[in-house]
């Protein structure tokens with residue numbers, strides 16, 4: 640705490656006030672690429688983690704990952720679901736990871752037409768996805784952003800991702816429950832379903848179960864049910880299941896929340912909830928080390944000097960890739976060995 644600057648301290652002290660401006664400022668600090676900002680951000684997050692541990696509030700929150708193909712109705716669902724939660728007196732934060740926006744320069748949640756009602760709800764906080772920085776950078780900061788939102792009093796954190804499967808960083812590593820939102824589909828469309836995504840789902844929600852789509856939605860539920868039966872369960876304490884809802888008519892939205900609560904209760908009781916979170920933190924630490932070391936290595940002047948000639952020799956076949964790689968690594972470690 641002593642190492643945190645007075646300006647940043649002020650933000651932390653005001654974090655729990657109604658005004659989410661302080662939260663936004665702190666998130667910006669976390670997302671900043673400036674070294675001094677990152678140092679402050681690290682200190683703040685560590686302080687907040689300690690504080691929630693001391694207050695015994697660290698497992699009060701629920702981190703929900705929501706993913707699904709474009710057009711499944713994710714933003715419509717999050718709007719309806721978020722409103723349902725705030726009506727139950729929960730405070731809801733919505734974050735987004737959009738791997739595609741890094742390339743296209745667009746932003747999922749930045750689009751103002753999305754989640755209009757939730758955005759103005761005093762008990763909700765909708766954070767547009769950051770378009771700056773690398774994919775790794777965005778996902779790296781998301782984990783810390785979740786801690787900030789929780790410290791600001793948001794007890795439900797929704798993390799939306801698009802384009803799962805393409806991203807090497809899995810949101811499964813920072814959330815408590817992974818929800819796959821899918822539209823009603825016929826047999827052929829279901830064939831194309833990515834197996835990997837289904838395997839990571841704790842709950843599958845078939846959206847758009849309304850009007851003319853209702854029979855198709857029912858069919859989709861039973862198809863997913865049978866598909867789930869064929870795969871190995873992700874956890875021995877929880878069987879993934881499939882339910883349907885309509886984000887337009889709001890039918891079944893309460894059911895989705897009840898099912899999620901059932902999941903949380905079950906996982907808390909058997910200890911897997913806490914275990915998963917501690918494992919996530921450990922894994923994340925290791926990933927950050929990997930990331931940092933690799934960046935430092937490529938940026939190292941000695942490495943940069945040696946690299947072009949070694950690359951040429953590898954291409955020409957004068958030296959094996961494995962020997963060249965060891966030379967590079969030794970070059971990087973050269974003046975660091977003592």
Ligand code: GDP
Pocket residue numbers: 707708709710711712713714715716846847848849852884885886887888
């Ligand atoms: P996203 O790309 O997954 O975020 O999908 P959107 O939320 O933008 O929704 C895509 C389209 O599906 C929009 O035209 C929505 O109005 C429509 N949609 C979303 N939820 C429902 C629903 O529950 N029922 C019906 N009939 N349409 C829906």
